[in-house]
Amino acid sequence: MGRWEPNARERLAAAALELYSERGYEQTTVAEIARRAGLTERTFFRHYADKREVLFDGSHALQNLIVDAVAAAPKSAAPIDAVAAGLDAASAMFADRREFARRRQAVVLTNAELHERELIKLASLSAALAAALHRRGIAESTASLTAEAGIAVFKVGFERWVTAAEERPMAQVMRESLADLKAVTTGGDAG
Amino acid sequence: MGRWEPNARERLAAAALELYSERGYEQTTVAEIARRAGLTERTFFRHYADKREVLFDGSHALQNLIVDAVAAAPKSAAPIDAVAAGLDAASAMFADRREFARRRQAVVLTNAELHERELIKLASLSAALAAALHRRGIAESTASLTAEAGIAVFKVGFERWVTAAEERPMAQVMRESLADLKAVTTGGDAG
DNA sequence: GCGTCGATGTCAGTCACTGACATCGACAGG
DNA sequence: CCTGTCGATGTCAGTGACTGACATCGACGC
DSSP states (O other): OOSSOSOHHHHHHHHHHHHHHHHOSTTOOHHHHHHHTTSOHHHHHHHOSSTTGGGOTTHHHHHHHHHHHHHHSOTTSOHHHHHHHHHHHHHHHHTTOHHHHHHHHHHHHTOHHHHHHHHHHHHHHHHHHHHHHHHTTOOHHHHHHHHHHHHHHHHHHHHHHHHOSSOOOHHHHHHHHHHHHHHHHTTOOOO | OOSSOSOHHHHHHHHHHHHHHHHOSTTOOHHHHHHHTTSOHHHHHHHOSSTTGGGOTTHHHHHHHHHHHHHHSOTTSOHHHHHHHHHHHHHHHHTTOHHHHHHHHHHHHTOHHHHHHHHHHHHHHHHHHHHHHHHTTOOHHHHHHHHHHHHHHHHHHHHHHHHOSSOOOHHHHHHHHHHHHHHHHTTOOOO
């Protein structure tokens, strides 16, 4: 063991979410986050590239999960169905974290800088998704479009899932949202 | 006339795009932009909220244009067709600005902060689009999904239009992209 | 016991951004 | 013609995010 308490990174992430919730993102200084975690400002920046990134530690894992699920989908599956498999995998990750997701989302959506960061994480996810589809033999431009559509479903589905009055399985909400997209793009009625 | 050269705002925007292109966004200080425009750093921040915003002056006009076109679409038009009308209006705005759009896009996509800002502008556009669809009687959640799908088409279509070898009307590229989305969401073949 | 290593601390510096106050030509009213 | 207001700009001092250089010190291998 080192000279210090373990899990510095996790302590920083927890302290940041607390403080951003309590008094708002802008009203929180990095020095305060570090102090609450028992560390210094400089150490914060050794763990996280900036003040926003501390809320997005899990995004890389989520991306890998989705990409792997897309790659693992049966060869016969249509592009949109491979994407659906990715959404299922993502849903599994969030299954027992709805309360956490809700708290975090409340913070992210009330601050423009954090929202921007969320959006670029989703753009990165979209690019990775497009690459995974391309590896399945889909033309690049079509793959990008399919990926963007998948992210659109994810965004709307996530929003529906997080704000729903009664708790429902995220996978089910995602499938509904995907069905709505299909309905809406074919000119049919979705709701 | 005032004591100063007119069009301070435009001069700042031009100077910023030049400097960001020449030496990169991060290597450019706001003081340098202001100096090239014959102004001071403080004045820059009176015209633009931050160093990124100076490249996004037209986004509000674009949003209004699209929202108005959606509102003006025939009542009988399906949601997705109202969105298509919005994309047509957007295409008209860019008709004679392909070179400018290309230069600007090159800068925006090579810097993460600028890319983030672009994404949140598109998110704002998506929200406005959803609201316009909602005003047409579409259920809120369906409106959001349709709007997100429309933005996905816009993103991919814009990318195709800007990077295409031969110049083609943006409206045509957008309609192709929308057709591809429809094909892909119904499991058909798009390319 | 000793030297290396890795996580942290300390400190000084740059730059984005802000608030308070000063400047000064244009313009309106007298 | 004088004068007071106004709006765009300038000046200056400050805060806070973020960085580079260097110091510290327990763990661990030898």
